[in-house]
Amino acid sequence: MRAVVYRDVNDLRLETVPVPRIGANELLVKVAVCGVCPTDIKKIHFGTVPPPRIFGHETAGTIVKIGTRNSSLVTRHSSLKVGDRVALHHHIPCMKCHACRHRSFAQCETYKRTGITAGFEPAGGGYAEYVRVMKFVLPGVVKIPAKNSFEEGAMLEPVNTVLKAVKRLNLLRGDRVLVAGQGPIGLMFTKILQLRGINVLATDLLESRLKLAVQFGAERAVLASQLSTLNPQLDCAIIAVPSDAAVTQALQLVRGGGQILLFAHTKREAGSWKLEAGLPSSQLQAPIFQMDLASICLDEKDLIGSYSSDFTLQNEVARLVFSRKLDVRKLITHRFPLAQTAAAIQLASHPTEQSLKIVVGDEVTSLTSNSEF
Ligand SMILES: [Zn+2]
Numbered sequence: 001m002r003a004v005v006y007r008d009v010n011d012l013r014l015e016t017v018p019v020p021r022i023g024a025n026e027l028l029v030k031v032a033v034c035g036v037c038p039t040d041i042k043k044i045h046f047g048t049v050p051p052p053r054i055f056g057h058e059t060a061g062t063i064v065k066i067g068t069r070n071s072s073l074v075t076r077h078s079s080l081k082v083g084d085r086v087a088l089h090h091h092i093p094c095m096k097c098h099a100c101r102h103r104s105f106a107q108c109e110t111y112k113r114t115g116i117t118a119g120f121e122p123a124g125g126g127y128a129e130y131v132r133v134m135k136f137v138l139p140g141v142v143k144i145p146a147k148n149s150f151e152e153g154a155m156l157e158p159v160n161t162v163l164k165a166v167k168r169l170n171l172l173r174g175d176r177v178l179v180a181g182q183g184p185i186g187l188m189f190t191k192i193l194q195l196r197g198i199n200v201l202a203t204d205l206l207e208s209r210l211k212l213a214v215q216f217g218a219e220r221a222v223l224a225s226q227l228s229t230l231n232p233q234l235d236c237a238i239i240a241v242p243s244d245a246a247v248t249q250a251l252q253l254v255r256g257g258g259q260i261l262l263f264a265h266t267k268r269e270a271g272s273w274k275l276e277a278g279l280p281s282s283q284l285q286a287p288i289f290q291m292d293l294a295s296i297c298l299d300e301k302d303l304i305g306s307y308s309s310d311f312t313l314q315n316e317v318a319r320l321v322f323s324r325k326l327d328v329r330k331l332i333t334h335r336f337p338l339a340q341t342a343a344a345i346q347l348a349s350h351p352t353e354q355s356l357k358i359v360v361g362d363e364v365t366s367l368t369s370n371s372e373f
């Protein structure tokens, strides 16, 4: 089969690799669509994990083969059959360890294992024609209703990460929340918050995204540069851009007792896996972010983070997306065939006024609007 293999920093190659073999209780899924995600782009651009790998974890497709079922298979998975259109989920926690008991699923060792692969060290595999879905991630497999598209299915994973983050906030209806950054993720935040009765103040660097933010339910949307002139009273700020300046500003604008949530600061400053591998953590250069810690102590502001997904929210996420209360179709602006994955990643890492969510796959519903790339 064809697959796009990460061979080195910024080096993606279209190669022919074996169709993955599956074992008992595993699935083979023919990939229809895979979303391009900033966390994969980071790994490709900065070489934060060793090659070779096949990335892509926002995957939807069709089950083409099911490994021998054994009796330990629980009922939910035994309802899956060949021909089902499904959305996949590549991380599932053990639900038993210390981290899981605290519901810190993203810190669970089982969760950190990737359960979907197209070959090499498992890394999602969605940038390939077929993926192997391992037994331990079967609880995350969701059937796509007949009326919904593969593209909508592929958006469950990013929507899950956003809903998980929203659930970390102490918000009341009528609260005012800043969402800094109105890319696909920021727009998902805006809509989910609006559905909960929150007044969203949205910011971005691109004018075109401000209009979209209002369509997605923002009460107000302004250029990031205009935020300080508004001097808004905020209950909370969600930083959906990897900008330290945005965090500094949010710390000033959020009221005492409010929260600042980091969603896009996913790149460790310490550098690549090559550097990290050879050094004790104490010797890694830490970035210097200056803040007045009295804003945490005296003003009782919470600076918190949220990373990755919570599969226990998967049914709620599926209802939100498949009912189109959160209509993710409006977020997808560019579709590339699998062979052009590198171009898709290039565009995703240099967003334009016209680009939002970018997907790849040979069964994407149309191939419009990518002719210039
Ligand atoms: Zn993702």
Ligand SMILES: [Zn+2]
Pocket: 093, 094, 095, 096, 097, 098, 099, 100, 108, 109, 110, 111
């Ligand atoms: Zn665990």
